[in-house]
Amino acid sequence: MDGHPSAPPGPPGKREKTKAKNRHAILEAARHVFADLGYGATTVRDIIRATPLASGTFYNYFRSKEEIFQAIQDESALRIRPRLREERTKAETVEAFIFGTFRTFFEYVADDRQSFRAIRRNTDALRVRMDTPQIIAGFEELREDLETAIGKGLFPPLDADFLMAAIVGVAFELAERMLRRDDTDPASAAAFATALFLGGVRALSNREAPAVNGHCGA
Amino acid sequence: MDGHPSAPPGPPGKREKTKAKNRHAILEAARHVFADLGYGATTVRDIIRATPLASGTFYNYFRSKEEIFQAIQDESALRIRPRLREERTKAETVEAFIFGTFRTFFEYVADDRQSFRAIRRNTDALRVRMDTPQIIAGFEELREDLETAIGKGLFPPLDADFLMAAIVGVAFELAERMLRRDDTDPASAAAFATALFLGGVRALSNREAPAVNGHCGA
């Protein structure tokens, strides 16, 4: 076994290093070009032209424009997902669960706005959103966490699928609006979303099991 | 004046009719091809091949693949927007405003699912959403209606921009989930979204003017 130095034992070796550097250079160039031209107008050649590499090299790293676009998104998703998961796992109240999720997400978006913008700009008046496998996996994680929280009695017994969808929808749309404002303020966006869902969850649980009693605050 | 028969006075004339028929044929073909191949994989040639027309003709009607895609979406948007507007204008309660909006939207989506699906399917595991000018205009309409409703005292004084974004986000994500389920049920999706926002709006208004009293139910 271990004939290939696929693991990190020895020093990286020049080959490995160049490979990583090239991949990174291509990704970085792609982020800029997508942000400049929009996804639709960008060509693989535009990307490779923004690096010192040759056109054929691109295809050693990615199979198509679509695939590198996915890779950019997946990278973001893999960076944010563990943080979100941690917030939710350690949450001991509904409020902590919801507020932690939104705050973490909005702060990340504000931080990494370059990736986020690159992703959403297409042509002048055309917004795009693509959900890659890693992003969709993030949605599923949220659904699982909601189901767990419901199982633990933290959340009332709601439709976890719909609730996940609602959270996702609000998160992305509010993020968009937040970035559009002059003073990007993740905290206030998170506060808005949290209040919305705290009230919403309470109303939903009253609906599904109506007329128990007037228990109002948490 | 009226040298050109641009308005509907005389009978349509054969030129006009063929033009409308061709445009319609191309749009119809595009809907099918987009649904079959996904937006990314579709070429203008694929679309025109699905009609009896020649390749050059396509460019008499649309400038690009992107533009015809927009046209399909805009058509949907123009069909649904008046209905939404009417619902909201005649609403005399917050509940009517919200429920009317969601029910109308979900029923439309369930009806016109072919367009909706065509729009969202790209490759196997890649979801896409594009917001065209007409769709974005629909968002703005919603924001205006919210502002009007706030002005009338129907809604509490909230951030209309964020609220609009939240409604839009929930509407699109829930629509997606709804279509994915075996029994597409607009009414129950609308009920879910309505309960969420009724509770959410109440909580948000308490937040902005906190500590009034413990009034819980409506």
Added chain:
DNA sequence: CGCCAAGTTGACGTATCGTCATTGAACGCT
């Protein structure tokens, strides 16, 4: 130092793009 494996290069064949000169049909006037 020399050999093998891995990776890069850019030219090449293919496919789609968008244009445009040509053609034929609809229109309106007599």
Added chain:
DNA sequence: AGCGTTCAATGACGATACGTCAACTTGGCG
């Protein structure tokens, strides 16, 4: 109806981007 004008359809054509591949360069290793 006959006739000249206008307008849209056609499909061939040059331009552009795609993805591949044989030749070449470089790192790894005895």
